[in-house]
Amino acid sequence: MEARHWPDEAIQFRSCRSVDEQAALLDTWNQSYCQLSRGPFDGSVTSFMAGAVKVLVEKLNRTVHQRGHVDTRKFAVGIPFHLEGHSLLSGQASHLEALHVFSGKDGFEFLSPDQHVFVNLEIEPAAVADATARAQLESIIARIGAKSGVVNIDPTRLEPFREVLRVLLDSVAGAPRVLANRDSVASFEKSIVYGLGEALDDFPHGAQHERGEARIARNWQLVRSVRDIVEGSPDCPLSVAELCVRMHASRRTLQYAFEETTGISPLAYMRAVRLAGVRKDLVHAASVTEVATRWGFWHFGNFACEYREQFGELPSETWRRHRNPPAMPYWA
Known part of the structure; x- marks a missing residue:
């Protein structure tokens, strides 16, 4: 930083x-x-x-x-x-x-x-x-x-x-x-x-699309609930099928809710949250493998590629940087 x-x-x-x-x-x-x-x-x-x-x-x-x-x-x-x-x-x-x-x-x-x-x-x-x-x-x-x-x-x-x-x-x-x-x-x-x-002199301004915003709010609440489940523990859903069972919702309902609110699929969202969990845990981890498997990434080659695509560096680079942080001058 x-x-x-x-x-x-x-x-x-x-x-x-x-x-x-x-x-x-x-x-x-x-x-x-x-x-x-x-x-x-x-x-x-x-x-x-x-x-x-x-x-x-x-x-x-x-x-x-x-x-x-x-x-x-x-x-x-x-x-x-x-x-x-x-x-x-x-x-x-x-x-x-x-x-x-x-x-x-x-x-x-x-x-x-x-x-x-x-x-x-x-x-x-x-x-x-x-x-x-x-x-x-x-x-x-x-x-x-x-x-x-x-x-x-x-x-x-x-x-x-x-x-x-x-x-x-x-x-x-x-x-x-x-x-x-x-x-x-x-x-x-x-x-x-x-x-x-x-x-704000003439607030409120314009018509509010209450029906549409109510739908978005419901979908957003569903996304929030999914994030709570995924973030709550590394023991999180690894597939959309498992997520549907946990949420008591159909695949179509989840797909529509995520695409409207986040612009990505439920699977892509869960992957992003899990990768974020890995990145956060790497700061204090004993090894990259330990953190990857904790978050359900068992194919290490695919995991390294996905991590680099998400964050622009390999997980090993993140891990090493926190072991030996570079000196930062006071004036930058």
Whole structure:
């Protein structure tokens, strides 16, 4: 993982070679990531604090099934700057012209696509310095609701808010020491809160396709249940037939649910989750063989090929890297 720091460490940049490294950087979101699409992972998180606002700019280059739970005292929303491909947030169709709410007592599940750049804002309402801005934020939260999901808004209102964010981020990157100035931080907080308020001025916008979204939500719940079964123990289903028996569902039902929500088959999904389990366990494993067989991979030649296709390196390379991690310079 590459680390980069701006002067006095006001801004931190981390580039990651695995989804587990990246998930750990969003530490207050209690994230777990599972890479679904194949190929080497290349991601990054740039973060800084500005008073009550924590900014997290996240980039991903692979389809990832994310699960998390934001501290209930905080409000977390994501603004997509680049979003291409099939994407869902808590059972709702995700797209470029929408705010993505990640906070809520029930947590969130996010299927993010290969092309993914988000500016995430984590705000603690009680810590906002200006009382009027604090009241505005609480009003916004009340209108949006207390659960995760997609908020569809007018694109002509979302783009100006993106521009506000671009200006703020560029300014902080150019002069990070402003984050140590109380008045500057208060101004930053107000720019975020009122910019968000402007974007939501005429919310709700557009018709909601409730029937279709209810179907997607049901299918997404089925996918969640499958992931729980597969992740819960290495003693997991190794075939669709076994999965159908465990889920009391037909092959057609599972196939349709997975294709609509994740864009891949149940078998491909289970393989991705099992490979993710292998990659995670290799960090502390005594041998590659031990981990592979634990997760049901007994044909070692096929396993090595599948692992390399999924992560861009052989399992032995992952294992050795964690035995002898390379030295990383402070300044990258």
